[in-house]
Amino acid sequence: MNTENERAAERLRELPILPLRNTVAFPYSIMPLVVGIPKSVKLIDEAMKGDGMVGLVAMKDPSIEEPKPEEVYQVGIVAKLNTVSRGPDKSFQVIVQGLERFRVERWIEFEPYLRAEIMTLPEIVEKDLELDALQRTLREVANEVIKLSPDIPNEAIFLLKQVQDVQHMVYLIAGNAGLSISEGQKVLETDSIKDKLRLLITHLNHEREILSLGKKIKSEALGEMDKAQREFYLRQQMKAIEKELGEDKKGDSEFDEYTTKIEDIGLPEEVLKEANREMKRFKGMSPHSPEYSVIKTYLDWIVELPWNEASEDQMDIGSASKVLDEDHYDLEEVKERILEFLAVRKLVKERGLGPEPGEEKASSEAMGAILCFAGPPGVGKTSLGQSIARALGRKFTRMSLGGMRDEAEIRGHRRTYIGAMPGRIIQAIKRAGTRNPVFMLDEVDKIGNDWRGDPSSALLEVLDPAQNHAFRDHYLDVDFDLSDVIFITTANQLETIPPPLRDRMEIIHLDGYTEYEKTRIAQRHLVPRQLKANGLREEEVSFTEEALRKIIRDYTREAGVRTLERQIGAVCRKCVVKIVAAEATRLTVTPELVREYLKKEQFECELSENIEIPGIATGLAVTAVGGEILFIEATGMKGKGTLTLTGQLGDVMRESAQIANSYVRSKAGHLGVHSELFETTDVHIHVPAGAIPKDGPSAGLAMVTAVASLFSDQPVRGDVGMTGEVTLRGRVLPVGGIKMKILAAHRAGLNTVILPKRNEKDLDELPIEVSESMQFVLVERIDEALDVALRPDPVSEMPLAANG
Numbered sequence: 001m002n003t004e005n006e007r008a009a010e011r012l013r014e015l016p017i018l019p020l021r022n023t024v025a026f027p028y029s030i031m032p033l034v035v036g037i038p039k040s041v042k043l044i045d046e047a048m049k050g051d052g053m054v055g056l057v058a059m060k061d062p063s064i065e066e067p068k069p070e071e072v073y074q075v076g077i078v079a080k081l082n083t084v085s086r087g088p089d090k091s092f093q094v095i096v097q098g099l100e101r102f103r104v105e106r107w108i109e110f111e112p113y114l115r116a117e118i119m120t121l122p123e124i125v126e127k128d129l130e131l132d133a134l135q136r137t138l139r140e141v142a143n144e145v146i147k148l149s150p151d152i153p154n155e156a157i158f159l160l161k162q163v164q165d166v167q168h169m170v171y172l173i174a175g176n177a178g179l180s181i182s183e184g185q186k187v188l189e190t191d192s193i194k195d196k197l198r199l200l201i202t203h204l205n206h207e208r209e210i211l212s213l214g215k216k217i218k219s220e221a222l223g224e225m226d227k228a229q230r231e232f233y234l235r236q237q238m239k240a241i242e243k244e245l246g247e248d249k250k251g252d253s254e255f256d257e258y259t260t261k262i263e264d265i266g267l268p269e270e271v272l273k274e275a276n277r278e279m280k281r282f283k284g285m286s287p288h289s290p291e292y293s294v295i296k297t298y299l300d301w302i303v304e305l306p307w308n309e310a311s312e313d314q315m316d317i318g319s320a321s322k323v324l325d326e327d328h329y330d331l332e333e334v335k336e337r338i339l340e341f342l343a344v345r346k347l348v349k350e351r352g353l354g355p356e357p358g359e360e361k362a363s364s365e366a367m368g369a370i371l372c373f374a375g376p377p378g379v380g381k382t383s384l385g386q387s388i389a390r391a392l393g394r395k396f397t398r399m400s401l402g403g404m405r406d407e408a409e410i411r412g413h414r415r416t417y418i419g420a421m422p423g424r425i426i427q428a429i430k431r432a433g434t435r436n437p438v439f440m441l442d443e444v445d446k447i448g449n450d451w452r453g454d455p456s457s458a459l460l461e462v463l464d465p466a467q468n469h470a471f472r473d474h475y476l477d478v479d480f481d482l483s484d485v486i487f488i489t490t491a492n493q494l495e496t497i498p499p500p501l502r503d504r505m506e507i508i509h510l511d512g513y514t515e516y517e518k519t520r521i522a523q524r525h526l527v528p529r530q531l532k533a534n535g536l537r538e539e540e541v542s543f544t545e546e547a548l549r550k551i552i553r554d555y556t557r558e559a560g561v562r563t564l565e566r567q568i569g570a571v572c573r574k575c576v577v578k579i580v581a582a583e584a585t586r587l588t589v590t591p592e593l594v595r596e597y598l599k600k601e602q603f604e605c606e607l608s609e610n611i612e613i614p615g616i617a618t619g620l621a622v623t624a625v626g627g628e629i630l631f632i633e634a635t636g637m638k639g640k641g642t643l644t645l646t647g648q649l650g651d652v653m654r655e656s657a658q659i660a661n662s663y664v665r666s667k668a669g670h671l672g673v674h675s676e677l678f679e680t681t682d683v684h685i686h687v688p689a690g691a692i693p694k695d696g697p698s699a700g701l702a703m704v705t706a707v708a709s710l711f712s713d714q715p716v717r718g719d720v721g722m723t724g725e726v727t728l729r730g731r732v733l734p735v736g737g738i739k740m741k742i743l744a745a746h747r748a749g750l751n752t753v754i755l756p757k758r759n760e761k762d763l764d765e766l767p768i769e770v771s772e773s774m775q776f777v778l779v780e781r782i783d784e785a786l787d788v789a790l791r792p793d794p795v796s797e798m799p800l801a802a803n804g
Contacts, residue, residue: 011302012105015055015380016043017071017114023054025186026171027077027098036091039066043113044092046085052081053220056103060183069107069114075189078102078120098171124192134197135166136724139729141204142173152176154406170196177203187334235288254296255283261303268307270479294415301422301476306429309482310436314393315346326382327387329521330767335509336760337371338388341486348419370463372489372502375510376623376740378560381490382442388488389438397432399424402443407453412463422475425462429480436484444501445491456498463487463504511739512559512627516550516769522548526565534572541575543568544587550591554601557742559627571597596740612718615710617789619702620723620745620753621694622737627744629721632687632699634706639682647687650695657685659728660703663782664711666728670783671712683707698735700726701754704782705789716792721745722754723784730782738762746770754785 019038025031033045043580047054057076079096086092102118109115125131146152155178163169174187174196181201190196212673232479263274282295289578314320320342324335373381382398389396395420404410412423421427428439433619447456461467462482469483489505491497513521527543551571556563571589574597578584587593595601643661668675685703687694701724709716721739725733734756743762745753755763757778763771779785 012117012119014096014108014115014117015053015078015102016047017055017057017072017076017104017116018043019067019114020056020060021059021062024058024179024181024188025077025079025096025098026175026184026188027100028168028171028648029098029175030082031096031098031175033094033096033746034087034091035094037090038552039113041090041092043093044081047081054079055097055104056082056098056114057104058181067534069104069110072114073185073189075106075121075185076102078118092758105410113526121191123124125166125520126192126194131144131166131194131197134194134201134324138173138197138201138204139169141201141208142177142506145177145204145208145211147704148215148349151478166193166197170200173200174344174362178207194604195442207294231288232286235286257277258282258299265303266308267302268479270301273306274478275299278302298415298475301426301430305426305480306432306433306435307480309393309434311392311434313342314351314391315342317342317346320391322460323391324387327390327525328384329518329524329568331384331510334371334384334510337506337508340390342392343621354680358792369467370487370489370505372491372492372494372505372507373510374494376505376512376559377492377560378562379510379512380560381510382440385438385488385490387441388486392438392486395432395434395437396440397437397443398440399428400442402446402457403448403450404455405450405453407455408474410455410458411529411735412473414474415477420475422473425471425482426473426476426480429482429485430480436486437483438486438488441487441489443491444489445493445496454499460500460504463489463501473488510605511765512743513561514743514767514770515549517767518552518564519548521561522552522564522568526561526568530569530572531567532568534576536572536576536579539586540587541587541589542570543571544591546591547589547594550594551598554603555594557603559743566624584601612715614713614715616723617702617706617709617716618750619699620721620741621696621698622740627737627740627742629744629748629750630687630694632685632702632706634683634685634703634710636681636710638680644681644682645686646684646686647689648693649687650693652697653687653695653699656697656700656726657703659700660685660707661724661729663728664707667708667730668711672710673711675713681692683710691804695726696735697733698722698737698741699734701782707784707791712790716789717752717791719750720752720754721748721750722788723791724756724759724779726753726782726784732756732779732785734758737763742766742770742774742776746774751775752788753801754779754788756780 018035020033023031024336033618035041043054055076056079057072057074059072061067061071064071076714077098078100081094082097083095084092101121101123103121104116105119107114108115126633143157146154148158157456160169162170162174169349170193175185176276177200179187183199187199188197258279262272262279267275278295278298280293282299285292285295288438317339321335321339324338328335373384375381385398403649408423410425411421412426413420422430425439429435429437431438441459444459449455461471465483468485469481470479471482471547472479482548483784494502494507522543523545527548528538531538531541542716548568551567552564556565571594575584575587575589584774598725617632619630619632621630622628643658664671665675665678668678686705687699699739704726705716707721721741723735723738725735729735738755738759739762742753752771754777760778763776777785777788779788
């Protein structure tokens with residue numbers, strides 16, 4: 001025991017500790033070091049004055065300049081300073097030789113440098129067959145790695161063969177195997193030579209696999225490169241042979257063809273400059289080059305775009321008006337705007353008032369037109385664009401914007417991308433074949449945006465007369481003049497269009513049609529179109545006016561005529577079956593035949609419901625598909641005076657209901673209702689249909705009327721509809737969508753509509769047949785509306801309290 005303690009004591013000694021950055025030092029290794037940190041410089045200086053022995057340990061974090069004891073590993077090596085030379089910057093260039101391993105027992109000093117008491121660690125060498133096998137395996141794997149590695153010279157195999165001592169071999173390989181700091185430290189800290197051998201064998205096997213795989217990849221890449229070079233050499237030989245045989249003209253034919261086209265087109269100066277630049281690249285390029293097809297596609301777009309091709313406008317105002325009347329019934333505002341556009345162009349052309357040579361083309365904004373047709377589906381917005389093109393004698397092209405989310409669909413992709421193409425604006429212009437078509441942008445209110453950009457922002461340039469004369473597509477990268485294009489956009493709702501985009505368009509509202517208008521449209525357009533679509537002649541099938549009215553009333557409920565045309569088509573197909581089966585040669589469609597062909601009615605008039613009980617009022621609303629009537633239902637029951645609202649009402653509509661309840665309670669005396677009744681009655685207001693979200697202030701007047709009817713026990717007149725925002729002071733404020741609301745009331749059979757006084761100006765927009773068949777009551781206060789809407793005689797025999 002004493003002998004072991006004496007041996008341990010002999011292994012104890014004090015040493016200055018030099019931390020190493022990004023390096024693990026091994027015994028028997030000779031390594032150069034550059035020492036520049038002041039603490040380390042002082043350590044080397046004092047060590048040279050002594051016995052020249054230092055302790056080398058690796059740092060855990062190499063970013064720390066002056067590590068503390070806990071920031072270095074506790075196992076390192078004793079090293080001898082062999083050579084020390086001072087550099088011009090006061091740093092030391094040191095060559096050290098590793099001697100043996102040690103472990104730090106305790107730290108003695110931290111300043112001016114680290115100093116510790118260390119104990120040397122002897123290696124555990126168990127000489128047996130296993131050690132010989134491990135040693136031989138390591139040597140073989142190391143030789144294979146040396147052969148595969150391009151960075152290690154083959155002479156290293158001879159050097160490794162000369163080393164017979166197992167410890168020397170382990171540390172020689174460990175120092176040159178590219179071990180990480182943690183892996184190298186693990187080898188250093190392991191006491192058993194066998195375990196060190198196993199660690200090195202595992203690491204070198206992994207390294208061998210990586211080197212083998214890398215060599216395979218490099219070999220395959222070189223093979224592909226050699227193949228490409230061989231093909232290029234053969235093609236060059238083929239060119240030389242074709243030249244000798246006089247067969248090399250084919251390669252120049254495409255270049256000559258593009259040259260001829262570019263000269264004939266008469267391109268603008270900027271476009272011609274870009275085309276010539278690409279032609280120079282195209283001429284000297286091999287057809288097999290990847291860039292060849294890219295340049296060829298670009299030149300195809302340049303020569304095929306209608307830079308100077310334009311349709312001659314039809315300047316006959318009378319002829320244009322006739323075409324518009326043939327294609328569409330009514331829509332006078334739109335037709336007037338198109339005729340104005342034609343008249344301006346005709347006058348400017350006759351008087352020679354075009355832009356001066358030095359003047360910007362965009363300054364003549366009256367020559368362009370950017371219209372936005374806004375209205376519910378089926379009123380003829382899209383087909384109107386085709387009629388405008390026909391009236392003007394221009395080509396027509398359209399593009400749907402619904403669901404578009406990528407800005408590049410408008411401006412195109414840059415040619416750096418594989419498969420790049422111009423944007424859909426330029427593509428549509430190319431399809432039209434002229435630079436001044438009527439261009440319809442459908443569903444402008446349904447554009448989306450995401451991480452790929454905002455298409456509505458890209459449209460700002462397209463739809464701005466001050467900018468679109470120099471529209472620059474990303475793919476073409478040259479200006480294209482869009483100022484002569486008539487842009488027409490369509491939308492169902494203006495609210496979803498960004499304000500800057502809406503500001504660039506002249507908005508024309510297309511509201512819903514009346515029953516009379518739908519009948520005329522069906523007779524003039526829909527029936528003839530469906531007869532032709534189903535292979536029928538006019539003398540074989542005819543529709544009575546009563547049959548068309550029945551389809552409109554009982555089988556459609558829309559602002560436009562799209563569903564009406566589908567139902568007429570369904571009747572026509574039934575007639576085709578009869579004629580083909582030889583059951584009839586001529587059919588007249590009557591209301592009875594409509595009922596037989598289209599089965600049961602799909603819609604019933606809302607007024608067929610029993611609304612002769614108090615608490616129900618008819619309101620008017622506007623939706624994306626036109627005007628609608630809606631019922632406001634109020635009922636009371638015994639309770640504590642609470643108010644319940646249902647029917648998926650939005651915040652504004654819920655506030656209108658609360659205002660209605662508060663107003664009626666404040667006017668209890670005027671309505672002849674005891675104020676105590678409000679405190680003992682719960683009120684429930686419901687707006688069908690419950691599955692449809694609703695919002696807006698325009699139902700406020702109808703809600704007041706329903707609550708007043710409930711508490712006064714006076715039913716609301718069934719033939720009265722109403723709209724208007726209300727205040728707690730009893731005022732009735734104006735609302736929007738008056739025309740569509742009144743058309744909905746007319747379709748539903750109402751004959752009286754109560755409106756805010758300040759909406760009187762909107763009545764001028766109504767069709768004559770509607771304004772003559774309905775009565776309009778204009779009110780400024782709620783009291784005036786209640787006097788008209790409530791029936792003076794109570795119908796319910798039971799008092800309200802009994803209803804609960």
